[in-house]
Amino acid sequence: MSLKPSRLRAAAAGLAVAALVAGCASSGGAAPSAADSTLIVYTGQAGDYQVNFNPYSPTTIDGPGTIFEPLFFFNMARTTDPVPRLGTEFAWNDDGTVLTVKVRDNATWSDGTKFTAKDVVFTLDMVKKHKTINSTGYAGTAKALDDTTVEITFPEPAFSQGPQVLGRLWMVPEHLWSKIADPANDVVAQPVGTGPFLLEDFKGQAFTLKSNPTYWDGEPALKRVRYVALSGNQAGADALAAGAIDWQTGPVPDIKNVEKNYPGYKAVTIPLFQISLFTCSNTALGCTGPQTDPAVRKAIYHGINRAQLNALAFEGTAGPISPGFALVDRDKQYLTQDVAPMEPNAAEAAALLxxxxxxxxxxxxxxKGGEPLAFTVLVPAGWTDYITAVDTMGQQLQAVGIKLSSRQVSWNEWSAARGNGKFQLLIDSLYQGPAADPYYLYSYFFSTGSTAKVGESANPGFARVSDPAIDAALAALEKLDLTDVEARKPHFAAIQERVADLMPYIPVLTNGTTSEYNAAKFTGWPTADDLYAFPAVWQRPDHSQVFKSLKPAGAP
Known part of the structure; x- marks a missing residue:
């Protein structure tokens, strides 16, 4: 019987991944038992991994949540109570200036050293000292009251800081990290953490995490996680068809019929991340090129045919997006801007230019001035949906007199350019914060405190936004309780108006993030009905909550 080309590709992908996974088999060549099954994941990595397990590095390949833990896990996919990790409970004083956190007394670092409140204080002080890793804008002063109690004092009411400090800062061991001179750039090749997993082995083509036998919450039922590098989304889909990977987040053909086309697998789609064309927008911070002109950015915005783009690049799984970047559904109570038009408006684009x-x-x-509006958009090689999106937008924008083309680069090159501002345009998504609230996205991507000059590392203020009106609104929101909707509304309105006017990130669509997973091999996956974590393999620390919850099928 002859194989069709797609089956040949799938078989080849299966052989390639099988070779990478072979090192996970038990000694003597025997296959691992059901309880010891290895979860094989593909994050979209095209090309070899570069070792980096520093949870504070923008080019980390893993670590946050799996090796290095936050104090609590906040579910960004829905509003739920935070789940204790290294913290056990927390409380604010009445005016939101003092946050008291109790940390657990039964956790140890993977080198056997006991975890204490002093490690928390060290981590917070380190983040505060080094601007390039302070992506949450942490400005508190921490002290250990005893081995299990940390008191964090803020100069002003800081209710909004709670989920960020508790859920987006990764605790590191003082006895090791105090010797690291540059915590933003050290690659941490031999990570020591408190998390549910340890690094077992690393090679450029794949690396493996193994379960932590001394984990404070008990050794996970999932014994190994194998991260594999392939050649892009097509290779991921082929490997999925061959049953050679167990979890990936990304497009596959005929995505609506995953269970039929990939027996044993299921899929879940959650709209949360906002696809955008990132621009290096701010000349005051060193950006150059015509994309620094808001009129050009807005012309691109009006030249996009989003309905066509959704059909061609995203199989209809994406949804509308607001130019003010409040989520259309989740953030309805704060939404003040109309959603982006699904059809292009060439006349408006021409008038702007x-x-x-x-x-x-x-x-x-x-x-203008002899410089044409011709742009190259950086996109990671193998990310077929984004490549198709950029190529489609390039064809669409010809009608409004703008030339746009894609340039495929390695993920490492793309990530480095994004961080240091050495780009004009690239495609990526704006991500949400630890709580179901738009404040965090704004503080991450639009705050002066999260950006840097071109050539310096911005994390994650990649568009180099620095605007007094946005900063003032964020400062006001920082002081308000997250439940005080009416008091917060005018500040969110001010941010959305300014964001839509500046448009440093050109809104494309709200991505319907789809993950395919092996439901026959493992149980405990998040679903639309049990959305205990955002189910994307690359989302940290959500992926660690999934790893902690999975069990090999047939395991007790």
Missing amino acids: EGAGYAKGGDGVYA
């Missing part, structure tokens, strides 16, 4: 002094040349491309 001509009003800003651009003139269309004989080639149909607008230019």
Whole structure:
């Protein structure tokens, strides 16, 4: 019987991944038992991994949640109570200036050293000292009252800081990290953490985490997680068809019929991340190029045919997006901007450009001062949905006199350019914060405190936004209880108005993030009905909550 080309690709992918996984088999060549099954995951890594388990590095390949833990896990997918990790309970004083946290007394670092409140204080002090790793804008002063109690004092009411400090800072061991001079850039090749997993082995093509036998919550039922590098989304889909990977987040053909096309597998789609064209937007911080002109950014925004783009690049799984970046469904109570048009408006794009002094040349491309509006968009090699999206937008924008083309680069090159600002345009998604609230996205991507000059590492203020009006609104929100909706509304309205006016991130669509997982081999997966974590293999620390919950099928 002959195999069709798609089956040949799937078989080849299966052989390639099988070779990578072979090292996980038990000694003597015997296959692992059901209880020792290895979860094989594909995060979209195209090309070899570069060792980096520093949870504070923008190029980390893993560690947050799995090896290095937060104090609590906050579910970004829905509003639920935070889940204790290294912390056991916390409380604010009445005016939101003092946060008291109790930490557990039964946790140890993987080198056997006991975890205490002093490690928490060290971590918080380190983050505060080094701006490039302080992505949450932490500005508190921490002290250990005893081995299990930390008191964090803020100069002003800081209710909004709670989920960030508790859920997005990764505790590191003082006895080791105090010797690291540059915690933003040290790759931490031999990580020591308190988490449910340890690093077992690393190679460029794959690395393996193994369960932590001394984990404070008991050794996980899932014994190994194997991260494999393939050649992109197509290779991921082929490996899925061959049954060679167990979990990936990304597109597959005919995504609505995963269970039929991939027997034993299921899929879940959650709309949360907002696909955008990131621009290096701020000349005051060193950005150069015509994308620094808001008129150009807005012209691109109006030139996109989002309905066509959704069909061609995302199989209809994406949804509408607001130019103010409040989520259309989750953040309805704060939404003040109309959603982005699904159809293009060439007349509006032309009016914006001509009003800003651009003139269309004989080639149909607008230019000013001899510089045409011709852009290369950086996209990771193998990310087929994003590549298709950029190529589609390139065709669409010809109608409004803008030339756009994709340039595929390695993930490492793309990530480095995004961090240091050495780009004009790239495609990525804005992610949400630890709580179901728009404040966190704004503080991450639009705050002066989260960005840096071109050439320096911004994390994650990649568009180099620095705007007094946005900063003032964020400062006001910082002081308000997250439940005080009416008091917060005018500040969110001010941010959305300014964000839509500046448009440093050009809104494309709200991504319907789809993950495919092996339900026949493992149980305990998050589903739409039991959404205990955001189910994306690359989302940290949510992926660690999934790993902690999974059991090999047939295990007690």
